[in-house]
Amino acid sequence: MNVLFILITLSSIVAGGFLIAFIWAVKTGQFDDGHTPAVRILFEDTKVSDTDSNNEEELTENK
Template sequence: MSVLIILIVVSILVAGGFLAAFIWSVKKGQYDDDYTPSVRMLFDDKPLPDTTTSLKSKQK
């Protein structure tokens, strides 16, 4: 039974270490997106309506 308690304590310590590493990496800017802002202007345009379907509907 004591082995189970030791394993639970060790697993909680490991999980806390991973949580601390994650928080540290977020504070240091590891997950900041540097690429998307430079190409965001390429994705802001709305797609043009399909002219072939609108021409077909006008011809009928």
């Protein structure tokens, strides 16, 4: 039975850790904007400028 006292204490400490994590998340503004991150995650990661050939760029700039 005694082991329960230790386990419950431990579990409460772990739960407290999650509470602190939540408070940290609110403090760093992670709950301030509920929309943009949801959109942002769908963007492609590819850097825009690297892969394309230079010719194409000149063509675009000519006009």
